Amino acid sequence: MSQRDLKGLFSALLVSFDEQGNINEKGLRQIIRYNIDVNHMDGLYVGGSTGENFMLSTDEKKRIFEIAKDEAKDSLTLIAQVGSVNLKESVELAKFVTDLGYDAISAVTPFYYKFTFDEIKNYYNTIIGAVDNRMIIYSIPFLTGVDMSLSQFGELFSNPKIVGVKFTQADFYLLERIRKTFPDKLIYAGFDEMLLPATVLGVDGAIGSTYNINGRRGRQIFELAKAQKITEALEVQHVTNDLITDILDNGLYGTIKLLLQEAGVDAGYCREPMKKYTPEMVARAKEIYKKYF
Template identity: 65%
Template structure:
């Protein structure tokens, strides 16, 4: 399973039109761009980068369908189905599994202060209903949910939970996870720390900036795995210069604007995310010219 599902995945962006509706043609362009230009190993569909927590269940299904229809047989496909609404998570998990997704992922249930038994039941319920593999989406900075090494171990007792998308800066916990669970998948979830994670022998990465910086991310990962740390470090420096500029200008809006400079109809972000100003559009183009 590690061999099959490892590698670099773009956290897939979704093109929306000016009214916030899914732009299907633009979304298909984004998928093709990731596969053919960024040369990613997989697509992580339905995550934060796709603005997933601002859209309806039916819209989430539509995106899952588009990604499978466009990407089937070309890259690995992982569906993020997590929701604070467990019934929705199960519904989406069944839908993605029926479509043929290689694995599911689910963000830890958030907002309400669920205890660990409730979190464990959430994952086990999705797995029992779908029969699919599960990758935990661990992003405590946004969910407020922390998991300990022992708690990860308890979750991993379910043989269908095959790994974790580790979007957290606690690299002590990352190292402990890697040592304790060598047979589970660990994906680096922080694009700016790919080199550091690769040195600890993660199995790949899942990131939003890979929609425009996927080639360089794969190079960092490959070089680090091959022990070529100096070369990887230089590429990480350049990557982080790019990321710093993107974050300062507006994360998702800027990535979409950069994709437009690369010939992709990446559309707009869904409200309440604001539009880029003219200055912001110019800044995005300058980032693309300088770093890509």
């Protein structure tokens, strides 16, 4: 099992697709290189929501995991999101990425069906029990509908192989309680627009989609906040949130890809049923790039 440090800033890796929705390997490798060479990320979170993961086949997921590992090699930390409503697939992917040498695995809480907490707990213990690796819980209630309490996080954390949580929710009271109660567990901020307050509350790092293009500002916020330079950090957070507002107004994943295109990266298209780019969307992305980069 890898002992690489899991702290720091991670891009939730975008995946480049061609117009037919097939994986564009050349473009994916360029996105990875941009995150390494330009954004100077500490790591990549591969196979998450930003990677359009839940619209992919098992074989496509494996191919993306392979490409990311091959391109990044050992230059930064790699976390693989293997969660699925299909537990057998999650176990299969956990074994696959562990054999590839990923530093940790992550899994979204099982969604769609109203699973009991005992079912959720069994899901996590089953996945991590199948491999010699470390698990990061992926808590994103606004997409999964799964809210967990402090005591339930504690039950999951009682498994020593479950080492942390990607906390993508706005309940900062719960975040503070988790930080105080479980000082030895890792917490990653999942909302890029709230990186500053999350860092003040003591997160160990952050995982976000906008870091694919805005990683340098993310780094400034994170480092300034850790140095208790809150006023300076807030100034950068303001600019970042102006950018995020403009991105969200134009279409989240597509606009980030279009911004990367402006930076010379073949970031490709989104997979349907996500919408195709309109001329207006492309023009607006060019305006956003000129404004912020």
